Structures are given as structure tokens and as C-alpha cells.
Amino acid sequence: MPGAWRLGLLRGALEVRTFFRQREQAVFTFAFPIVLLVLFASVFGDDAKPGGVTAAQLYVPAMIAAGIMSTSFQSLGVSIAVERESKQLRRLQGTPMPPAAYFFGKIWLVLVTGALETAALLAVGSHLYDVDLPSGAGDWFAFGWIFVLGLTSCTLLGIAISSVPKSAQSASSVVTLPFQVLQFISGVYIVITSLSDWMLGIAALFPLKWMVQGLRGVFLPESARVLEPAGSTEFGMVALVLGAWCIGGLVLCLLTFRWKSNDGR
Numbered sequence: 001m002p003g004a005w006r007l008g009l010l011r012g013a014l015e016v017r018t019f020f021r022q023r024e025q026a027v028f029t030f031a032f033p034i035v036l037l038v039l040f041a042s043v044f045g046d047d048a049k050p051g052g053v054t055a056a057q058l059y060v061p062a063m064i065a066a067g068i069m070s071t072s073f074q075s076l077g078v079s080i081a082v083e084r085e086s087k088q089l090r091r092l093q094g095t096p097m098p099p100a101a102y103f104f105g106k107i108w109l110v111l112v113t114g115a116l117e118t119a120a121l122l123a124v125g126s127h128l129y130d131v132d133l134p135s136g137a138g139d140w141f142a143f144g145w146i147f148v149l150g151l152t153s154c155t156l157l158g159i160a161i162s163s164v165p166k167s168a169q170s171a172s173s174v175v176t177l178p179f180q181v182l183q184f185i186s187g188v189y190i191v192i193t194s195l196s197d198w199m200l201g202i203a204a205l206f207p208l209k210w211m212v213q214g215l216r217g218v219f220l221p222e223s224a225r226v227l228e229p230a231g232s233t234e235f236g237m238v239a240l241v242l243g244a245w246c247i248g249g250l251v252l253c254l255l256t257f258r259w260k261s262n263d264g265r
Contacts, residue, residue, distance in 0.1 A: 008104020060125035061215035076158030077175035156249025
């Protein structure tokens with residue numbers, strides 16, 4: 001038998017083809033963060049913030065981070081719960097395919113959709129809202145590890161939370177609610193300087209806030225550091241928290257993931 005990596009690559013190609021065949025889902029996945037970016041930037045775009053940046057420029061890295069979490073945490077949390085209830089997971093478990101190949105396939109799907117979502121938001125942000133792309137190797141490196149750690153941690157959390165819904169019908173609500181709450185308290189919808197300390201304290205426990213903060217440090221000028229709660233981007237803390245969630249998410253997956261639905265079928 002081919003190894004799990006090769007089968008995972010083939011499984012990933014199948015996942016990607018299946019995703020794009022569902023045109024409504026694909027369009028919604030890619031268009032939703034872009035539409036929100038345009039709406040928020042249109043409403044608040046002219047509001048100047050300390051550090052010489054506009055609200056529109058602040059929304060670009062925020063929506064990129066939200067797009068990463070949407071294509072990983074939200075997408076996997078719902079889709080795996082649906083596959084479990086429809087017994088697709090149980091049928092896959094009964095095949096000779098190594099279980100790891102299934103998860104590798106999901107990772108490839110998330111990697112492709114997350115990269116395309118990020119590229120689309122970068123194009124909109126740089127052309128419409130004058131957000132500068134990273135100019136040096138160091139900035140691109142920072143963007144790369146934030147993207148990889150953020151995508152990995154949110155992917156693992158998406159797999160873990162897929163075991164929480166009791167049915168496929170409730171999966172969307174169970175997964176979407178914490179995602180929406182985190183967007184409000186992590187500086188995605190509301191500018192970080194407008195949030196209270198207790199909200200920031202809760203948000204600091206989860207990866208989204210740190211993805212947003214790290215991406216602000218990559219795409220915004222150094223003068224914008226005055227907007228950060230600590231007065232700096234804290235790249236070290238960003239890496240620490242996202243890395244910790246990668247480990248914690250893996251542990252949660254190992255402890256909670258199940259192939260069968262709650263009724264045991």
C-alpha cells in the first residue's frame with residue numbers, strides 16, 4: 001500500500017475537487033470575508049487612528065486572520081460533523097486507508113483554501129486600501145510562520161470541536177457561535193483600542209487575537225504599534241500562544257475525535 005502521506009495527498013486532491021464542485025459553498029467561503037472587509041472599510045475607512053493608519057488598513061490584517069480561521073476551524077468543525085452523522089467516517093474507517101490519510105486530506109484542503117482566501121484578501125487590501133505588502137525577507141518570514149501556526153492551530157481545533165455537536169443540524173450553530181464571539185473580542189470587527197480589558201483578557205486565551213496582532217505587525221507601519229495593548233507587536237508571544245495551541249489542539253483531537261455518531265452507528 002502507498003504510505004499515508006501519498007494517500008493523504010490523493011485524499012486532499014479529492015477534498016479540493018469536491019469543495020470547488022459545491023459552487024455555492026466555495027463562493028460563500030471566499031466572498032464572505034471580502035464582502036465584510038469592503039463593508040467595514042467603507043463605513044469606517046476614513047477614520048484616522050493613532051499611528052497614521054486608517055480603520056480600513058486595520059481591517060485588512062484582521063479579515064485575513066478571520067479568513068484563515070474560517071477556512072480551517074469553522075469549515076472543518078461543520079463538515080466533519082456532517083460526515084460523521086452521514087456515516088462517511090465509519091465507512092472510511094472500514095477501508096484499508098490509514099486513518100492519518102483522512103486527516104492529511106483535510107489539511108491539504110485547508111491549506112489550499114486558506115492560501116487562496118489570504119491571497120484574495122491581500123489583493124483587495126493592497127489595491128483598494130493602500131496596505132503595503134511585506135517588503136523584506138524578514139516580514140515575509142513572519143507572515144509565513146504566523147500563517148502556518150495559525151492555520152495549524154485552527155485546523156486542529158476545528159477537528160476537535162467537530163465531536164461536540166450532537167447532530168449535523170446543530171453543527172453550524174455550535175461551531176459558528178464561538179467563532180463569531182471571538183471575532184468581536186479579538187479585534188476583527190471592532191478596533192482593538194475600543195475593546196475593554198476583560199474582553200482582551202478572554203481573547204488572549206485563544207489563537208485568533210494573536211493572529212490578528214501578528215498580522216498587524218507584518219502589514220502595518222511601525223508607527224501603528226501604539227495601537228497595540230502592550231505597545232508592541234509581541235511576535236514572541238504570538239509564536240508562543242499559537243505554538244501552544246498547536247500542541248493543545250493535537251491533544252484535544254487525540255482525546256475527543258470519534259469516527260461514529262453519538263448513537264453509535
